[in-house]
């Protein structure tokens with residue numbers, strides 16, 4: 788699973804993950820995200836939604852939700868889950884680094900495992916695009932691998948300072964807390980920290 792790189796993780800790498808058991812695809816929302824559900828208002832964007840568990844979770848709570856991912860197979864599975872569960876979610880194949888020309892606006896964005904996929908340049912493109920699609924006063928709920936997770940396998944590690952730097956202009960970082968990412972129990976290829984990879988959970992507010 789060697790992924791750690793200062794380049795963005797490319798689409799082909801994610802396609803190969805979805806051909807097997809993707810470690811993050813646990814069939815339910817991450818507990819850390821579910822725990823802040825009461826703070827999430829609609830409309831909601833799930834950016835890098837994968838097979839859609841977070842998008843579907845917020846749709847089940849009555850929000851209007853859009854999920855985007857650049858892997859067609861992930862979106863195909865997300866749409867199939869929505870149909871099975873009788874939930875209306877708009878799932879789109881879309882590149883999250885090119886949101887700037889999109890006419891949609893969101894009150895909340897969920898980023899569970901997307902930000903840590905990006906190079907420094909793509910981080911900037913992504914955050915610029917988010918600034919266009921997040922309403923003033925809207926919030927980004929972001930979970931990423933932390934630099935406190937040892938080893939060099941898996942996604943790029945992100946420091947607390949990098950989060951503050953990425954959202955320095957036009958945003959207020961309201962909180963950054965340590966948390967853990969839940970990984971599928973059948974994924975044993977990489978030994979992460981006991982209790983799951985160490986992560987940050989950030990809440991970031993769009994200023995006017």
Ligand SMILES: C[S@@+](CC[C@H](N)C(=O)[O-])C[C@H]1O[C@@H](n2cnc3c(N)ncnc32)[C@H](O)[C@@H]1O
Nearest residue numbers: 801811835836837856857858882883884899900
């Ligand atoms: C670690 S997975 C997390 C998936 C999902 N959020 C979850 O928690 O199960 C990261 C997801 O981001 C998607 N992704 C990565 N780069 C992307 C990009 N530039 N545009 C859209 N999706 C992207 C991948 O295809 C993958 O589904």
